[in-house]
Amino acid sequence: MRFIIYGAGAIGGTIGGRLHQSGHDAVLICRGAHLEAIQRNGLLLQTPEGEACLPVPAVGHPRDIEWRPGDVVILTMKTQDTERALRDLEAAAGTGVPVICAQNGVENERLAARRFEHVYAMLVALPATFLEPGEVIASAAPLSGCLHAGVFPAGADATIAGVCAALAASKFHSEPSADAMALKYRKLLANLGNGLDVITGRMAWGAGGELGELTARLREEALGCYAAAGITAVSQEEYTDRVQRHYRAMEVGGQRRSGSSTLQSVLRGHATIEVDYLNGEIELLGKLHGVPTPYNSTVRRVATDLAARGVQPGSMTVEELVAQARR
Numbered sequence: 001m002r003f004i005i006y007g008a009g010a011i012g013g014t015i016g017g018r019l020h021q022s023g024h025d026a027v028l029i030c031r032g033a034h035l036e037a038i039q040r041n042g043l044l045l046q047t048p049e050g051e052a053c054l055p056v057p058a059v060g061h062p063r064d065i066e067w068r069p070g071d072v073v074i075l076t077m078k079t080q081d082t083e084r085a086l087r088d089l090e091a092a093a094g095t096g097v098p099v100i101c102a103q104n105g106v107e108n109e110r111l112a113a114r115r116f117e118h119v120y121a122m123l124v125a126l127p128a129t130f131l132e133p134g135e136v137i138a139s140a141a142p143l144s145g146c147l148h149a150g151v152f153p154a155g156a157d158a159t160i161a162g163v164c165a166a167l168a169a170s171k172f173h174s175e176p177s178a179d180a181m182a183l184k185y186r187k188l189l190a191n192l193g194n195g196l197d198v199i200t201g202r203m204a205w206g207a208g209g210e211l212g213e214l215t216a217r218l219r220e221e222a223l224g225c226y227a228a229a230g231i232t233a234v235s236q237e238e239y240t241d242r243v244q245r246h247y248r249a250m251e252v253g254g255q256r257r258s259g260s261s262t263l264q265s266v267l268r269g270h271a272t273i274e275v276d277y278l279n280g281e282i283e284l285l286g287k288l289h290g291v292p293t294p295y296n297s298t299v300r301r302v303a304t305d306l307a308a309r310g311v312q313p314g315s316m317t318v319e320e321l322v323a324q325a326r327r
Helices: 010-021 032-041 079-093 108-113 158-168 180-191 194-200 209-229 236-242 261-267 279-289 294-308 318-325
Strands: 002-006 025-029 043-047 050-054 071-075 099-101 119-122 135-138 140-142 149-151 247-249
Touching: 002 010, 010 025, 010 043, 010 050, 010 135, 010 158, 010 261, 071 079, 071 158, 079 108, 099 108, 108 119, 119 158, 119 180, 149 158, 149 180, 180 209, 180 236, 194 209, 194 261, 194 294, 194 318, 209 279, 209 294, 209 318, 279 294, 294 318
Parallel strands: 002 025, 002 071, 043 135, 071 099, 099 119
Antiparallel strands: 043 050, 119 149, 140 247
8 A cells, every 4th residue: 555645734744754654655745845845855754752854755746656556645735725636636546546535624525526436534633733845743642643534424444444554553543433524523613713823813722711712602603503414523522532532732842833724824825724614614504504603604704814815813803803703
């Protein structure tokens, strides 16, 4: 089995780097200065254990790979980049290559299933940072994160069992999971705060006070939409047992992780962010099932606008944001 890590930023770099360290065959697909740095110097993977410069093969496009039987693709780009990536992948590799969606949100699997015969959902619970070309910080220990996966829309098979076994031997907690989408719907509740990071400049994850109250409103709206749509998400207690208790975020080089993946995109100068597929997923469910979602709708709209205009995080207070949602 060869692992093609497509979109090798923080998540993909960590997965590809760890697989390479454990002796598995991995190829990274990335672009720009990041690709140039990896091709020139290798991938610098920093972890609580130390750092390693890894000579992982890297290319800029699926057409640069000589595809062969046994290849599996792990998608790790942001959702707004998935459709174009899938078109390029189909043109280069055909429709039979297994595609594993190791991405936030729940839209990527639906996009991949329109094109590929074998699509898998992978929960990504992996605190990592990518801000500098050629460098990735994986900040969890004793394992780098949790990557449970299963067949989309449900089930498990020999392919995903093999993938999970390889990841489990590469510093991840990874099990074949027939209910991978139920895990991803639970993770989506946590990712609803990513847009708040961009708007307020403060980390919503675990926040208290007014920011914590606003984050709770986002999740309450989402749970109302889940109930109306008949969507199953695992309970927080089950998620803690199966996922969160197996790792914890640590300081690396004296620093903690620099915010959500969405915030990292803005800090790298990106004008598009994935909130359309996080808060926007809840906004869509609300419209389909008659559930008001004023807070998720406002966070999606404001965060998207700020990123598009290049406004730095922290330009709006929680009070101002709540006032907009109540209009």
